[in-house]
Amino acid sequence: MTTPAAAPGTAPRLPNGELRRQVAEVLALDPAAAHTPGAIATALGGKSSGAVGNALATLEARGEAEKAGTSPLTYRATAKTADAAKAATVAPRGAVPAAAPPKPAPSKPATSKPAPSKPATSKPATSKPATPPAPAPLVTGPVRRPNGQMYHPRKLSGLSDVTALRRLRAAGVSALMYGPPGTGKTSVVEAAFDDLVTVQGDSDTVTDDFVGSYVQTPDGRYEFAYGPLATAMREGRALFIDDATLIPPTVLAVVYPAMDGRRQILIKSHKNEVVDAVDGFYVIGGHNPGVHGAVLTDALSSRFSVQIRVPTDYDLAVQLKIDPKAVRVARNLAQRQEKGELGWAPQLRELIAFNRVADAVGMSFAAGNLINTAPEEDRDVVAEVVRNVFGANVTPLELGPQF
Structure with missing residues (x-):
């Protein structure tokens, strides 16, 4: 990997797209392997893993890399990665290749009689207005x-x-x-x-x-x-x-x-x-x-x-197969929140967590955890709503005596 030489006494600066090219080069060197942003940053001599992560996201969007895993987040090379590693390229959205310059008109042989000159006349420039770009298409699918x-x-x-x-x-x-x-x-x-x-x-x-x-x-x-x-x-x-x-x-x-x-x-x-x-x-x-x-x-x-x-989409929670009782608790608390009766209500993040906890350790445990998730000043109201839906035996999570 080569970078432009720096002037004496100054640190070199990567030109636009160079870090992305270097990241592609690391992927291309071992195309079958899955690399984390941190590992690539280390391979590049301690670059910022955040900057490397942004470069990987751009490479993925261009089809020049692909996501190999999400936990941890890893990437691997694609068929286009080797080309991306050859030269740094920066193409802002909507950019198009520059048009080739017009060819010069063929020269005419000189004549003995100069052509009679015509008086100069100024004509107003007539240029067509630029066509505005087409609006982004309607996206309704995932x-x-x-x-x-x-x-x-x-x-x-x-x-x-x-x-x-x-x-x-x-x-x-x-x-x-x-x-x-x-x-x-x-x-x-x-x-x-x-x-x-x-x-x-x-x-x-x-x-x-x-x-x-x-x-x-x-x-x-x-x-x-x-x-x-x-x-x-x-x-x-x-x-x-x-x-x-x-x-x-x-x-x-x-x-x-x-x-x-x-x-x-x-x-x-x-x-x-x-x-x-x-x-x-x-x-x-x-x-x-x-x-x-x-x-x-x-x-x-x-x-x-x-x-x-951006409010919580409780209909989406139903589509994601969140437990209906948990969704009912969330809707109830959200209505009370809008009325000013309390300051907190479960959002989609808490509802997704509810399902994971319930799958791991049971519905009663997840319901008790929902109470504990609420801010202390709202916990009594939340506990009341949770018990009305899940049953009076639900209690906030708290360690008890030894077995």
Whole structure:
């Protein structure tokens, strides 16, 4: 593997698509083996496993790699991997090969008499207006997520949620998905965009988590590794800021210039480099209003022109063969939550967990665990509803005396 030589005293920087080429090269060297992102990152001399994971997801979307397993997440080579390892390529969405330059007109032999000149006349330019791109087609069938699970699109104002998000991206309109944890915000975003890079926000998120930082190479030098924001801008990809409202506002402000008309950021820690967003770059956010510390500021809200509420789809829970009694408990608690009688109700994530627990250790155990899952201030109401559905003998999980 070769990279461009760096100027003396400076760390080399990978050009666009080079990391993806290197990842493909590792896969191609042992095409029958299944590789984890971490193993590939180690093979590449300590690259970021997150960056390698994003490269693998892009290779998979292009058919240049395939997912071999999900627990742990592994990838293997396909018939196209060897070609992907030959040269770094970056093709933003919608890009087409450049047209060949027109051939010059054949020269005419010189004549003894010059052609009479005609007076210059200015004619208004007549150009046909550009044809707008066709809108993304309606998607109603299941869509495979990066983890291999299938996402079933939900209705959104006459469209499917996947279709709507893809059309918003094409129009450059950022969207904010909000709702309780476990309702499927991440799932729909991953289903809508196969070139996604993600920032998982929390109170400890710093600017470097967006733009990147210097990392040490095996030979002791330091090179700059671009973060998710800079990567998405340079490669024309979608950026998902999950739990955006948990990130300190002073840190989140680094994204604002990329989302407005400037469409660029300044990386002060990397020689004041200016990164411009190429076509295809898009930002989508996730917000959990009920989570402690989540604050949707005016500055953040104004950047997301579309804001979509994501409630739990209890009909989908039935389709997924979640126990009907558990679904009935969840619906009851959700209705009470809407009335303001309590602050918590089981979402799809908790219902899926309920089925797994019930299969492992029994229905009574899973029902007791549902009570324990509720916040302490809501536990009495939840226990009442659970007992009304599953029976009065259900108790919260608690260790008893020795056998």
